[in-house]
Amino acid sequence: MLPSSVSERILSRGLMDVLIRAGLVAILAISCYQVFHPFLNLMLWALILGVTFYPLHQSLKAKMGMRDGHVATLIVLVSLILLMVPIYLLASSMAESVQGAIALFKDGELDIPSPNASVASWPLIGQPLFDFWQQASVDLTSLMKKLLPHLRGFGMSMFGKLAGVGAGFLLFIAALIVAGIFMAFGENGHRSAVQIASRISGPDRGPQIADLCTATIRAVAQGVVGIAFIQMLLVGIAFVLMGIPGAGLLALGVLLLGIMQLPALLITIPVIIFVFATQGATAGTIIFAIYTFVAGMSDNVLKPLLLGRGVNVPMPVVLIGALGGMVTGGIIGLFIGPVMLAVGYMLFWHWVEDQPTALDADAEEEGRAT
Template sequence: MPPFAYSNQARDLLDVLIRAGLIVVLVLFCFEIFRPFLNLMLWSVILAVTLYPLHRRVRARLGGHDGWSATLLVLVAVVVLLVPLTLLGASLVESVEKSVGLVRSSDFRVPPPAASLAGWPLYDTWLQASTDLTGAMQRFAPQIKAALLLALGSLAGLGIGLLIFIVALIIAGIFMAYGELGNRSAVDIASRLSGPEKGPQIAQLCTATIRAVAMGVVGIAFIQMLLVGVALVIKGVPGAGLLALAVLLLGIMQLPATLITIPVIIYVFSTEGFGTVPMMFAIYVFIAGLADNVLKPLLLGRGVNVPMPVVLIGALGGMVTNGVIGLFIGPVVLAVGYQLFWQWVRDQPQPAGPDH
C-alpha cells in the first residue's frame, strides 16, 4: 500500500475518533447538567403518559382546547390529592408527637416479658427496659439516635417527595398540552433507534407499559392508601398516618393491605367493643383493604403483562437508590426496560430458507 494511502486512512480514523470523543464529552456534560432534574422529568413523563387519555376526554368536552383541558386536569388533581394527604400528614405528625411525649412522660412503662420467653435473644434487653427504662435507653442511645435520624429523614423525604410530585404534575400538564407533538417526537426517536418499521411499535409498547404499571400498581396502591388512611384518620386510630403509609408501601410491593387492616380492626374491637360504629368501620376498612383485587383486573389488565417480581424489584431498588421518589418511578422504569428487552429478544432475524 502506498504511504500516502495509509496516511489518508489514518487521518480519517483520527477524525472519526476525535468526533466520537467530542460527542461523548458533550453527552457527559449534558447529562451532568440534566441529572438533578432526571427524577422530576421522569415522573412528569410518567404522569403525562398515564393521564393523557383522560386529558383527551376532557379536551373533547372543552371544544378541543389543549391548554384549558390540561390546566383543569392539573388543578383538579392537586385539590383532590392535597385534601386527604394533608389529613394524613397531620395525623402522621400528631402520631410522632404523641409517641415522643409518651416516651418522655413518667407514666410510660414497658411491660415485663413472659417467663416463657427466657432465652430469646432480646429477653434480657426487654427485661432491663421493664425495670430500668432510662438505663436501657442510655445503653442503646447510639442505636436509638440512628433510628430517630432515619425516621426523621424518611419524613423529610415524604415531604420533599410530595412537593416534587406537585411540581411534576404541573410539568405533566404542560406535556399533555403538547401531547400530539410529544407523541410524534417519541415515535421519531424510536424510529431513529429501531428503524421506521419497529419505531411506532416500540413507542406504543413503552406507552402501554407506563400506563399499565403506573395505573395498575402505583395508582392502585395510592387509591388504597387514601381509602384506608382517611377512614383511620376520621376514626382516630393511633398512628393513622404511619399505617396509611404502610398500606401504600405494601401495595407497591404487591403485598396485601390486610396485613394492616386486620390488626387495626382487632384493635378497634378490643377498645370499643362490637357496637354499630366499630362494626361499620371494620366492614369498610376490610373491604378497602381488598379493593386492589377489584381494581387490578380493571386497570392492570388493560395494559401489558408485567411479572410482579419485576415490579417488586423496581420498587425496592428505586427506594434504595432514590428514596421515596424512586419507590414510584422504579417499578415503571424497570417494567419499560423489561418489556423492551424481551421485545428485542423476540425480534430475531428469521433464518434464511433452504435454496431451491
Template sequence: MLPTPTSERLLSHGLLDVLIRAGMIAVLAISCFEIFYPFLNLIVWSLILAVTLYPLQVRLRGGVLNSDGRAATLIVIVALGIVLVPTWLLGDAVVDSAERALAIAKSGSFRIPPPAESVAAWPLLGQRLHDFWLQAATDLTGLAQKHAPQLKEAGVALLGAVTSVGAGLLIFFMALIIAGIFMAYGEAGSRSAVQIASRISGPENGPKITALCTATIRAVAQGVVGIAFIQMLLVGVAFVVMGIPAAGLLALAVLLIGIMQLPATLITIPVIAFVIATEGVTVATIVFSIYVFIAGLADNVLKPLLLGRGVAVPMPVVLIGALGGMVTGGVIGLFIGPVVLAVGYQLFWRWVEDVPQEDRSRER
C-alpha cells in the same frame, strides 16, 4: 498491494479524526447528563403522569374544551385539588397525633399496663417479651435511658422518612405541573417519541416500541400506583374520621404496601382490633370495621379492572421495581421504580422474541 506511506498517513489521520470526534461527543454527552441528572426523577415522573393522563385530556379536548392547553390546565388543577385535600387531612392528623403524644409525655400520665403471666409461657420470645413489657410498665424512664442509642437511631430514621415523604410530595406537585405542559404538546411529543424510537430501532419497530412503552406505563401506573392511591384515600379518610392515632402515617403505610403488592389487611385488621379493644362493640365501631375491612380488599376488585388493561406485567417485576426504586430513589422511587422496570421488562422480551425471519426458518 502493500499500503503506501501516503495511504498510511491518511488512514492514521482519519482514525485520529474519528477518535477526536468520538471523544468530544463523549465529553458533551457526559456533561449534559451531569447537568440533567438532578432533574432526572422529576422529568421521568412528569412523563409517567403525562402518558397516564393523556387519554383523559383527549376526551376533554373533544368535548367542551376545544384546546389542548385548556384541557391540560383543567386536569392539573383538579388533580392538585384531589391530592392536596387528602394530603392536608392526613398531615393534620399526623401533627395532631404528635401533639397528643407530646402532651401525654410532658404530663407524665402515660402508663403501660403490666403484662399477663401467660405472656411468659409463649414459645421462643415469651420470657424476653414479658420481662421487657414488665420493665416498660414499672420503669419506663429507665428503659428509655437504657435504649437511648436505639431510640435516637429510630428517631433519626423516622425524621428521614418524614423528610423523604415531604420531598416526594413536593416533587409530585412539580411533576404534575410539568406533566400538564407535556400534555399541552402531546401530539408533538408523541411524534418526537416515535422519531427517537425509529432512529434507535429502525422505522418499522419505532412505532411498535413507542406503543408498547405507552401501554406499559399506563397499565402499571393505573393498576399499581393508582389502585394503591385509591385504597389509601378510602382507608385514610376512615382513619381520620374515626380519630385513629397516627392516622396519616397508617394511611401512608397502606399506600406503600399497596405499591409493593402486599395486602392492605396487614394495616386494616390490627387497626380494627385496636378500635374494638379500646372503644368496645358499638354501632360506630361495627360500621367502621366493616367499611375499613372492605376498603382493605378493594384492590381485589380494582386490579382486574385497571391492571388488566394494556400490558400484563408479572407481579414480581412490580415488587422488585418498587423495592429497588425505594432503595435508590426514596419515596419517589417507589412510584417510578415499578413503571421503569416494567417498561424495561417489556422491551427486553420484545427484543428476545423479535427473531428475524431467516433465523426462524433455520430453527424450523
C-alpha cells in the same frame, strides 16, 4: 492505483478523524448528561405523569371543547387541590396528636389500659408482650426512661425519613406542573417519540416501541398505584369506622406498602390483633377482622385484572419489571423497569420470529458458491 504507503496514510488519517469525532461526541454527551442530571428525576416523573394523564386530557378536551393548554392547566390545578387537602388534614392531625401526647405525658395524665389476660397465652410473643404492656400501664415514666436512649436514635432516623418524604413531595408537585406542559404539547411529544424510536429501531418497529412504552407506563400507574390507592380506601374505611387510633397514618402505610409491592397484611394483621386484644371477640370485631383481612389481600385479585391491561406483553413481564425496577431504582424504577423489560421482551421475540426464509437460504448458498 495508489501505492500501499499512500493508502495506509489515507486509511490512518480517516481512522484518526473518526476517533476524534467519536471522542468529541462522547465529551458532548457526557457534558450534556452532567448538565441535565440534576433535573433527571424531575423530568422522568413529569414524563410518567404526562403519559398517565394524557388520555384524561384528550377526553376532557373532546367534551369541553377547550384548548390543550387550558385542559392541562385544569388537570394540574385539580390534582394539586386533591393532593393538598388530604396532606393538610393529615399534617394537622399528626401535629395535634403529637401535641396532645406531649401535654398528657407532661401532666402525668397519659393512661394506658391494662392488657387483657389472654394476651399472655399467645404463642411466642404473648408473655413478653404482656409484661411490657403491663409495665407501661402501671409505670410508664420508668419505662420511657429505659427506652429513651433507643428512641432518640429512632427519632432522628424518622426525622430524616420525613425530610426525605417532604423533598419527594415537592419534587412530585414540580413534576406535576411540568407534566401539564407536556400534556399541552402532547401531539408534538408523541410525534417526537415515534421519530426517535423509529430512528433507533427502524420505521417498522419504532411506532410499536413508542406505543408499548406508553401503554406500559399507564398499565403500571393503574395496576400498581391505582390498586394501592383502592386498597388504602378499603382498609382505611374499616379503620375509621372501628375507631383505630392513627387510622389515617395506618391507611397511608397501606398505600406505601402497596406501591412498594409489599403485602398490606403487614399492617392489617397487627391491627386485627390489637382489636381482639382490646375489645375481645365480638360479632363486630370478627366482621372487622374478616373484612380487613380480605381487603388486605384484594391486590391479589385486582392485579391480574388491571396490571398489564392494554399492553401487548404478558402480565408477569410487567409485574417482574415493576418489582425488579423497584428494588434497583426505587419508586421511579417501578415505572422504568417494566418499560425496559417490555421493550426487551418485544425485541427479543421479534428477533426469534424473524427466521430466515428458504429464499434467503438459497441466496446465501449462491453467495458462498461464487
